Amino acid sequence: EDQVTQSPEALRLQEGESSSLNCSYTVSGLRGLFWYRQDPGKGPEFLFTLYSAGEEKEKERLKATLTKKESFLHITAPKPEDSATYLCAVQARQGAQKLVFGQGTRLTINP
Amino acid sequence: DTGVSQDPRHKITKRGQNVTFRCDPISEHNRLYWYRQTLGQGPEFLTYFQNEAQLEKSRLLSDRFSAERPKGSFSTLEIQRTEQGDSAMYLCASSSFLRGTGELFFGEGSRLTVL
Numbered sequence: 001e002d003q004v005t006q007s008p009e010a011l012r013l014q015e016g017e018s019s020s021l022n023c024s025y026t027v028s029g030l031r032g033l034f035w036y037r038q039d040p041g042k043g044p045e046f047l048f049t050l051y052s053a054g055e056e057k058e059k060e061r062l063k064a065t066l067t068k069k070e071s072f073l074h075i076t077a078p079k080p081e082d083s084a085t086y087l088c089a090v091q092a093r094q095g096a097q098k099l100v101f102g103q104g105t106r107l108t109i110n111p
Numbered sequence: 112d113t114g115v116s117q118d119p120r121h122k123i124t125k126r127g128q129n130v131t132f133r134c135d136p137i138s139e140h141n142r143l144y145w146y147r148q149t150l151g152q153g154p155e156f157l158t159y160f161q162n163e164a165q166l167e168k169s170r171l172l173s174d175r176f177s178a179e180r181p182k183g184s185f186s187t188l189e190i191q192r193t194e195q196g197d198s199a200m201y202l203c204a205s206s207s208f209l210r211g212t213g214e215l216f217f218g219e220g221s222r223l224t225v226l
Contacts, residue, residue: 004153031212042219044217045217098167
């Protein structure tokens with residue numbers, strides 16, 4: 001069964017304090033790994049797609065990386081507006097549309 | 112691009128009643144998805160439509176759940192004989208065949224509370 005585990009469950013940082021969120025996965029043939037951001041009371045918002053080990057994507061203060069077993073979301077010099085829940089998801093098997101999500105990491109950036 | 116629209120945003124019902132949620136996807140998107148999310152958890156896949164065809168359905172979707180997408184435009188998700196365990200946020204998402212299959216645009220969700 002495809003599984004995604006994210007750690008830590010919650011993380012509090014001071015503004016400007018860089019850190020990383022982890023996403024470990026087991027999947028039968030990875031088709032893609034995705035990062036989403038979710039604000040309270042809202043639907044998830046797409047951030048990145050990673051397809052193969054070694055791939056990296058960047059957007060503003062966020063950088064996502066991928067290995068064969070896990071992905072990291074690095075946050076550099078975060079600001080309070082980066083506070084949100086960050087979700088990782090995998091898509092398995094060619095032709096399947098289902099995304100399997102982790103439980104998310106709730107990130108709080110204190111000013 | 113007006114985004115994915117869901118209605119109603121909140122629904123409170125009594126156990127045993129039927130409820131229906133509506134989703135209007137982004138107009139040019141031919142793919143439509145329903146997910147369910149409970150507090151502190153990530154979204155959980157329910158079903159997928161490509162145009163009007165329902166191509167994937169989760170084993171978690173009991174016989175009380177049914178989804179339709181007539182004419183490949185809006186979609187409805189109906190839950191019959193609701194149970195307290197059905198309380199959750201029901202999220203609709205859409206995507207275009209021109210983008211990666213995991214790049215979904217989510218609506219703000221319909222929150223269901225079953226008393």
